[in-house]
Amino acid sequence: MLLRTLLASVCGVGLALAFEPVALPVLIPFCVAGFVLCCRGLRARRAWLPGLAFGIGFQWTLLFWMRAVGTDAWIGLASLEAVFLALLGSLTAVLVRHRWWPLWVAAAWTAIEVWRSGWPFSGMPWGRLAFATADTFVADALPWIGSVGVSFALALSGTMLAWLTVARGRERRTPALALAALVAVLLVPVALPWQADMDGEQVVAAIQPDVPGPGNDILYDPRGVTQNLVDVTGRLADDVAAGSEPQPDFVVWPENSTTMDPFEHDDLNASISGAARTIEAPILVGAIVDAGTDHVLNQGIVWDPVTGAGERYTKRHPVPFGEYIPARKLFTRQFGRLAEVGRDMLSGTRDDPLTIARTEVGDAICFDVAYDDGIYAQVSRGAQMLTVQTSNATFIYTHQIAQQFAITRLRAIETGRWLVVAATNGVSGVIAPDGTVVASAPTRTQAALVEQVQLTTSVPPSVRIGPWSGRICVFLTALGLALALVPYRRQRNEHVVPPEPELAGAESRSE
CATH class of the missing domain: 3.60.110.10 (Carbon-nitrogen hydrolase)
Incomplete structure (x- = not known):
């Protein structure tokens, strides 16, 4: 657990480096993948810890400029934002139980991003994945799918990379093809850019x-x-x-x-x-x-x-x-x-x-x-x-x-x-x-x-899409949780040992 937590904090710092002043957006899918892998395989009640470590590494580094207001303001704001990533860690631990977990986890990442961008007290949008893409080909997709859509696409690239990492043998073909398809889709706006009259x-x-x-x-x-x-x-x-x-x-x-x-x-x-x-x-x-x-x-x-x-x-x-x-x-x-x-x-x-x-x-x-x-x-x-x-x-x-x-x-x-x-x-x-x-x-x-x-x-x-892209991500997150939790609860119930016949009969007589 300690190693997971340390690796998560390193991935969080790495994600902050995707933004100005370092501006290395190529780090985004790798850091998102690292986040997912650090939370994968844990129970929800433990996965918040690497999630929080990731959030602290990310937000404390990204918002370091808040020290101009005061060290207390920097730590307070960055820590509050990190809590959202802690919640995302627990969500990720649940969502990866489903077969199509890269989709659900990417939706959850984006839903959390939308949530913290508007709440509490009107939120803090700094650190949205889309905001690191100014000089990349991905920015050409902005007029088509907006900032929320681009953040979802970037999060999906990271979750698919995590999927590719854990796949074995011939199973690696599916995530590899899915990741290649995503890149191809993101290249379409480069070839067919939106043009205003x-x-x-x-x-x-x-x-x-x-x-x-x-x-x-x-x-x-x-x-x-x-x-x-x-x-x-x-x-x-x-x-x-x-x-x-x-x-x-x-x-x-x-x-x-x-x-x-x-x-x-x-x-x-x-x-x-x-x-x-x-x-x-x-x-x-x-x-x-x-x-x-x-x-x-x-x-x-x-x-x-x-x-x-x-x-x-x-x-x-x-x-x-x-x-x-x-x-x-x-x-x-x-x-x-x-x-x-x-x-x-x-x-x-x-x-x-x-x-x-x-x-x-x-x-x-x-x-x-x-x-x-x-x-x-x-x-x-x-x-x-x-x-x-x-x-x-x-x-x-x-x-x-x-x-x-x-x-x-x-x-x-x-x-x-x-x-x-x-x-x-x-x-x-x-x-x-x-x-x-x-x-x-x-x-x-x-x-x-x-x-x-x-x-x-x-x-x-x-x-024209407006807030609907964010709402769709919230819906997908809820759907993913339902699909993941129902089989999980069914599996737990199947492992319940039935009572011995003699005991069951004794209980019936006592009633």
């Missing part, structure tokens, strides 16, 4: 202002961040006037363009309006807006040079214990640092894209990009392109920046849309629908990225 174009500018001071504290000089944005936008306006840059149809500022409510501070309001008039284009401004005495909103606000503030997108997935405190009375008494979150951030519910300069724009704020719901909803309702407004200043010296940018690239591929990222101090960029980074700005720099992007209203199959 482009029906227009816009010139979009993304502004990266840099954060004053050490760069990892957005509140070090909040007015300085806004002033930097005004200054960089003003320099872009000068370049446009000089003819060295094209006139943008609209401009994207990052999350936390102002952490002070621009509707409560006249000077900030005037600065933003002045910048919009200077560039002669609407600006999508990231702002923290008051929502009463106890709550705030994290919003992307369309700021017109003539009419001022207009349509708004509100962040759908605020970060628990970072932007709001669940059960505030309980937790703030236990952990003093949580008291720094003075007001709770409310979640947004908008499904429709924003209209900016006659363009339907699907917006996401920071961690929103890792969740399917908001992006799928806006694309299905006509978003012609995507924007991501992000701050990430807290994590600027960590690998979180690279991991989130990789997820962002995959969203462009999955939706078949151009995507513009504006970050406070990195990484800002413009991404084509095939995941190519057309332009980017290094971290801790000021930059104005101006690019012509194409627009589309084509909706890929991944968005």
Whole structure:
């Protein structure tokens, strides 16, 4: 058991290396196979242990960047996520009893992935297998089957590899052929890629202002961040006037363009309006807006040079214990640092894209990009392109920046849309629908990225499928458990020794 546990933890670390900054996605099937083999042959009540070891190795390594918030935050979040893998270990131990166990275990892996991506407190999607595929042929399948479908395919490759490992003699032919067939299916989108019909174009500018001071504290000089944005936008306006840059149809500022409510501070309001008039284009401004005495909103606000503030997108997935405190009375008494979150951030519910300069724009704020719901909803309702407004200043010296940018690239591929990222101090960029980074700005720099992007209203199959792929995986997991447990219980009952005839007769007489 000790050896299984140690090997499981090594496989977990190996899976983390499939993601940025190491980015070795070829490790995925081998690490998934290692997980399965470490749990196979154990009873469910013992298999959670190698599952937990795998989860600790995986999540503690992947989320090491959370130490920028605090060691307690890193260990707490990573350990919570590891518990889901412990449960998966027990599920795997049961599901491998069935003949077609590679299918059921892959479905369980994906179902657990979907579950932990939405629960508790809106979940934590980091570490979904699909998020490691940005520069692989597997990414071409994203517009067809979505992130959930790609995760299932990758998990299935691992379970089939485990099947091939334990098969003997001629029995190895079946898993070998099944694995080859899976690879062939995943190569189909490479030969027949999904293509969106482009029906227009816009010139979009993304502004990266840099954060004053050490760069990892957005509140070090909040007015300085806004002033930097005004200054960089003003320099872009000068370049446009000089003819060295094209006139943008609209401009994207990052999350936390102002952490002070621009509707409560006249000077900030005037600065933003002045910048919009200077560039002669609407600006999508990231702002923290008051929502009463106890709550705030994290919003992307369309700021017109003539009419001022207009349509708004509100962040759908605020970060628990970072932007709001669940059960505030309980937790703030236990952990003093949580008291720094003075007001709770409310979640947004908008499904429709924003209209900016006659363009339907699907917006996401920071961690929103890792969740399917908001992006799928806006694309299905006509978003012609995507924007991501992000701050990430807290994590600027960590690998979180690279991991989130990789997820962002995959969203462009999955939706078949151009995507513009504006970050406070990195990484800002413009991404084509095939995941190519057309332009980017290094971290801790000021930059104005101006690019012509194409627009589309084509909706890929991944968005049309929506949450159903996850629901199917949950159903398959339940079905696999039923098929595995019923024969198991029947087998146990067959091994029950019947009572001796004399004893049975004595019992009958006593009754």
